[in-house]
Amino acid sequence: MKILLNKPYITSKEEKYIVEALHSARHSGNNAFGKKAIDHLKGKYGFSEIFLTPSCTSAMEMGALLANISPGDEVILPSYTFSSTVNAIVIFGGKPVFCEIDSETLNIDVTKIEELITSKTKMILPIDYAGISCEIDAIMDIANKHNLIVMQDCAQSFGGFFKGKPNGSIPHLAAFSFHETKNMNAGGEGGGLVVNMPEQIQRAYFMQEKGTDRRLVLDGVKSKYSWVEKGSSYLLSDILAAGLLGQLECEDDILAKRKQVTEVYYDVFTDYKNAGKLNIYIPQKHIQTNHHAFWVVFDTSENRTKFMSRLREIDIHVYIGYLPLHSSPMGIKFGYKAEDLHITESIASRVVRLPFYAGMADEGLEYTKVNMQKVLKEIYG
Numbered sequence: 001m002k003i004l005l006n007k008p009y010i011t012s013k014e015e016k017y018i019v020e021a022l023h024s025a026r027h028s029g030n031n032a033f034g035k036k037a038i039d040h041l042k043g044k045y046g047f048s049e050i051f052l053t054p055s056c057t058s059a060m061e062m063g064a065l066l067a068n069i070s071p072g073d074e075v076i077l078p079s080y081t082f083s084s085t086v087n088a089i090v091i092f093g094g095k096p097v098f099c100e101i102d103s104e105t106l107n108i109d110v111t112k113i114e115e116l117i118t119s120k121t122k123m124i125l126p127i128d129y130a131g132i133s134c135e136i137d138a139i140m141d142i143a144n145k146h147n148l149i150v151m152q153d154c155a156q157s158f159g160g161f162f163k164g165k166p167n168g169s170i171p172h173l174a175a176f177s178f179h180e181t182k183n184m185n186a187g188g189e190g191g192g193l194v195v196n197m198p199e200q201i202q203r204a205y206f207m208q209e210k211g212t213d214r215r216l217v218l219d220g221v222k223s224k225y226s227w228v229e230k231g232s233s234y235l236l237s238d239i240l241a242a243g244l245l246g247q248l249e250c251e252d253d254i255l256a257k258r259k260q261v262t263e264v265y266y267d268v269f270t271d272y273k274n275a276g277k278l279n280i281y282i283p284q285k286h287i288q289t290n291h292h293a294f295w296v297v298f299d300t301s302e303n304r305t306k307f308m309s310r311l312r313e314i315d316i317h318v319y320i321g322y323l324p325l326h327s328s329p330m331g332i333k334f335g336y337k338a339e340d341l342h343i344t345e346s347i348a349s350r351v352v353r354l355p356f357y358a359g360m361a362d363e364g365l366e367y368t369k370v371n372m373q374k375v376l377k378e379i380y381g
């Protein structure tokens with residue numbers, strides 16, 4: 001049996017909605033299905049405003065534009081993330097200031113943020129690794145003290161909560177991914193930008209629509225639209241929004257399946273953690289996961305390699321996770337060296353991301369469990 005790292009999960013709804021969208025007279029962004037998906041999101045999660053975008057990458061670019069990231073502005077973010085997080089600010093001339101991660105959550109270490117703030121700092125850009133929220137309230141406290149904007153990269157954490165509040169509802173800006181590898185898949189690619197700054201919402205509409213005030217024409221305020229702002233095309237096609245709506249309406253069922261995967265992995269790895277052989281994330285009371293992913297930090301990179309290669313031999317796909325950005329070719333161009341962030345480098349050399357998708361609950365979970373148990377026994381006895 002082949003177990004992939006990710007596999008899109010399809011419910012009974014997407015096909016019906018996508019066909020309906022195809023036969024409608026409107027396929028472009030912010031049409032009937034986009035509006036329904038937005039209403040659903042605002043109704044369920046109480047976001048002030050959410051813009052559906054072609055990806056999380058473009059949502060963060062739109063957020064950086066909205067935050068006026070300009071050449072020379074410094075942005076504090078973890079190095080342990082995807083290139084999209086950093087590119088969102090680099091394309092506008094922003095300078096990344098990489099911060100260490102916490103070795104239990106792999107999210108930004110909030111105790112190390114303040115020492116990185118200078119007169120040029122404009123934004124803090126944390127991520128929610130594997131669906132576990134960063135310490136967003138402490139980050140907001142720091143940001144408010146220093147008058148900074150927080151954009152939370154919630155690519156992986158849609159549907160989770162921090163202290164009872166939905167991920168994305170606390171910072172100034174938050175970006176979700178609805179890519180096929182995420183819990184909610186808009187049909188391959190998709191994203192959303194939450195704007196929790198009421199005074200910026202109209203500007204965001206203009207930026208999403210190529211810098212025009214087309215929104216005012218749609219709202220019947222003006223008869224012709226014109227170029228009023230900087231902007232680009234940050235719209236999700238209505239055909240993909242139809243797919244997203246189908247998934248959103250089945251979110252609870254998808255989550256229940258993903259929870260079963262999490263539980264099986266805790267079953268496999270907890271004894272090894274208790275014996276001090278490896279590390280796994282222990283759930284914290286104030287954080288409600290969306291069961292996006294499961295990762296293991298091995299004691300040595302050699303044991304990681306053994307685990308990965310034994311599973312790969314039998315077609316169970318496990319993955320190393322992110323390569324730190326600070327020691328990547330672009331990070332080095334920004335003046336960083338691998339030694340600058342010891343914890344990030346050490347964790348990145350030992351972490352493994354396990355196969356994780358809703359459909360595993362129906363097929364493949366037991367097979368994966370048995371084989372992982374076998375390999376762990378071979379490694380640790």
Ligand SMILES: Cc1ncc(COP(=O)(O)O)c(C=O)c1O
Nearest residue numbers: 055056057082084127155177179
């Ligand atoms: C932390 C993080 N940010 C951003 C992205 C990019 O998301 P998208 O593919 O929707 O642009 C990813 C993709 O996995 C991610 O892990």
